[in-house]
Amino acid sequence: MKKMKKALAMLMVLTMVCAMFAACGKNDQKANKDQTNKENTKDNSTDGKSGDNKEKTTAGSTGGKTLRIYCWNTEFQDRFNEYYASKIPSGVTVDWVINPNEDNVYQTKLDEALQKQASASPEDRIDLFLIEADYALKYVGTDYTLDVVKDIGLTEDDLSQQYQYTKDVVTVDGSLKGVSWQSCPMGFLYRRSMAKAVLGTDDPDQVQEMISDWTKFDAVAAKMKDAGNFMLSGYDDDYRVFANNKKLPWIDDNNKIVVDDEIKQWVSQTKTYTDKGYNNKASLWSAESTAQMAKDGKVFGYFGPAWFMDFCFMDYTLDDPNQPKEIGNGGYGDWAMCKGPQGSYWGGTWICGAAGTDNIDIVKDIMLTMTCNKDTLVKITNKFGDFTNNVAAMTELANSDFGYPFLGGQNHIKVLLESAQDIHISAASPFDQTMTEKLQLAMKDYFEGVVTEQQAWDNFYTEVLGKHPELSK
Template sequence: MNKKVSAFIAIALAAGTMVGCSSKSSSSASGDVEEGKVINIYSWNDEFRQRVEAVYPEVESTSKDGTVTTLKDGTEIHWIVNPNQDGVYQQKLDEALLKQDSAAADDKVDIFLSETDYVNKYSSKDAGAAMALKDLGIDPDKDLADQYEFTKVTASDEDGVQRGSTWQTCPGVLVYRRDIAKAVFGTDDPAAIAEKTKDWDTLKSTAKELQDKGYLTFASYADTFRLYGNNIKEPWVKAGETTINVGPEIMDWVKDSKEWLDAGYFNKTVKGQWTDDWNKAMGSKSNVFAFLFPAWGVDFVLKPNWDGDEGAWAVTTPPQEYNWGGSYIHGAEGTDNPEHVKDIIMALTGTKENLLKISKDYLDFTNTQSGMQEAAKDDSFTSDFLGGQNPFEQFAPVAENIEIAPLSAYDQGCVELIQNSFNDYLQGKVSFDKAKANFETAIKERYPEITEIKWPN
C-alpha cells in the first residue's frame, strides 16, 4: 500500500471496514499461469449475471437458484450477492478483500462490481482492490476507445489509470403514463410532453395541471433527488480531507421538495424509493404521472412493477440532465483467474455487438458511442413496453452532455443519510435544524473518521 494512504482508508482499515491491499499485484493476463476452477463474482443483484448469460459465449448453464454459472471449460462462476442498501454489500465485499492474500485459490474474489456512488473508493490506487486494466492485458485507449469518456474517467484512479469498466451509461429521462398524459394534456406524444417537462419552472406549472385533474406528478420527493445530487459542483468529501461538504444543490432539493410536497404534487405517504408503497405507485391503479429513471430503471424497476398492458409508458425530456448509476466491473487484485477476468470484461464492455444485444434485449443504454448513435436511428430498437417508441432517441442526447459529478468514497452514505434525515423534516416529524443535527450524527456513525460537516450559507 502507498505510504500516503488517505485518512479514510487508514481509519476504515483499522475498523475492519475497508478493503485490504494485496501484498503483490496479481498475475497479468500473459497466459503463463494456470487458471483456477472457481470465479467468485461479488454483486448486489442478478443484473450482471443476466448480462453475462446473454452475451458471454463461454456460458454453458446456470443453476436453478442462480448461484452458480458453469462455463464450457468447466470453470464455475459463483455469484455472491448482498444488498446494496445501508452499505451491506460494501461491508461483505470489504471483509472478503481483507482476506484476499490468505484465502484459498477458489475462495479469492476474482471480479467485483461497484456503483458510481462508491466506485471512487475501490478504484483508488491506494485501496489495492481493483487491478489496472492494463495489467489484465486490456488497453483502454485501444480496446475501449468507443466508450463514453465520462465512464472511463469515473473508473480511473488519481493518476488517470483505468481500473474498471462498465457496459452501462445511465443518462436519465422522464418516464410517463400515456393514459394520464392524454387525459390531462390531450396528447401522449413525447415531443409535446417534453414541452411540459423541459425545466423545473415549466414542470411546476405542469404539476398544477395534473393536480387539477386528480393526478400526482411524482410518487415521492425522493424521485427528484438524483437530478439535484448529480449536479453538485464539489465532492461530498475532498481527497485527503475528513469534512463533509453539503452542497447548495442538496439544500435546494430540500427546499423544493417541501414546496412541492405542501402543494400536493407528491404522494405524502410514499416516504422514499425501494419501498412497497413506491413500487405500488408504478402500478395501473396509481395516479402517479411520471418517474425519473435511466434505462436500467425502466427495465429493472418500472417494468416488473407495472401490472397493465404493454405500451402504457413513454419517455421524454427530464427537467434537468442527470446520470443515475452505472455498474463498474473490476478485476480484483490477487485473482487467480486473470484470463477469465479479462475475457469477461471485454465481452461485457468492449465488444460492440454484445453491447447492442444487451441494449436490444434489456433496454440498457450501453457504453459505445457509435453503437448508441446507431440505436437512436434504428427502428429495431423500439420498445413494446414503451408503446413502440425508440427510447434511445431520448437517451442519446442526454448521454452526450453528461458531466459526471465530482466523486468521493463517501457518496453512498451521504446520499442515503441526507435523504433519511430530511425525510423526517419533510414528513413534519422534526424541525429543519433537527434534521441537520440528525444527519451529522448519522454520518459520523457511518464514517467515524469524519470530523466536520459544512453546510451552505
C-alpha cells in the same frame, strides 16, 4: 479531488484491515430482484453456476478451475449468461456469490473476502467483483483492484468508445480500475394514458416541451393534482436530477461540508410538492412508491435510467409478473420517456478484476466482450433496454428504427443520448453515498412536518459528523 481520492484509498486500507471489528456504513438502497431467495451454503449467496454449457469457445488460457464473481443482484448475471457463459473454457465453473445491497451486507461480505484473498483457496478466491458509483472510490483507490490496462491488458483502443465519465468514476491517479457495460443517463418515465387525459397528448416531444424546465414541471404538477393525480411518487424521486447538476463537491479542500444551491433547490421544491399534494409522500423503494407503478396508479412519472426501467420498474407495472411482458399485461406499453427539466444520471455497475485472480485471461475476455464489443452491447440494448456503454452503438441505435415495447415502441435511446454526452463527475466526492443517505433521511422529517428545516439540517450535520469526524460544518 485527487487529495480526497488518496485520502479515501488510505481509509479503505484501514477499513479492510479492521473489517472483522467494525461495520461499514449503510449502502445506497437499490431494488434487488429477489436474488436472495435462492441461497448457497457459502456466504448466504445465490448459486448460479454457468460452466456446463455444451458448446464453448475458449476465452484464453486459465489457471483456475473456479471463476468466482461477487455481486448484489442478478442484473449482470442475466447478461453474462446470455452473452458470455458459452465462452467459459471447459472445466471451469462460474460461482456467483450474490449478497444483497440492503444494510450494507454486500460490501461487508466483499470486504471480508478481499481481506482473505491472499490466503484463500483457489475455489474461494475472487476473480471479479462489481461495484456501484456511490462507493466506487472505496475500492478503486486500493490494491485490491487490478489496473484494467496495465494488469489486465485492455488497450486504449479497446476502451475508446466507452463514455468518458464511466472511466472517470473508476480512475485514480491515472489508473483505470474497472469497466462497465452500461451508461446511466436518466429520463422521466411517464404514464401515456394520464398524459393524454390531462395534457392532451402522450407524444414524448410534446410532453418534454411541457416539462423542459422546473417552472414548467411545477405547472404540470399542479394540473396533475387538479386531476386527482400525483406528479411524483415521493420525496426522493428527483433528488439525483438536482444532485447530478451540482457545481460544488460536498467537501472542499479543507474538509468542510458544502451544500450546493441545487441541493437547496431540491429541499425547497420537495417541501412545496409535499405541502401542496403534488407527491404521494413515499420514500424511494418503499411499498407505497412501487404500488403506484401499477396500471391503476395515480403517479404520473418517475425519474430513472434504463436499468431502473428494466430491472426495478417494469415488473411493478404488470398485473402478473409471471406472465409474458406484453401489451395487455397491466400497464405494459402505457409508458414513455422524455428527458425532463435537466439532464442527469443515476448509478451504474462497474466490473473490477480482483488482485490475486488466477483467471486473468478470462477476466480480460469478459471485460472485452461485455463492455467493449459493440455487437454485444447492441444485443444487450435490444433485449434488456439498457443504455450501453458504447458511443458508436448508442448513436447508431438512436438514429435507427429501434423501439422498446414497454415504452409503446418508443426509441428511448434517442432520448437518453443527449444526457449521456453531457454527464460529468466534476462535483463527485468520496462522501457522496453518506451525504445522500443522511440528507434524505434528515429531510424526510422536515417534509413531513416533524421538525423545522433548521432542525433537519442540524440533524443532517450531526449524522454526517458522527460518521466522519474528520469533516466540519
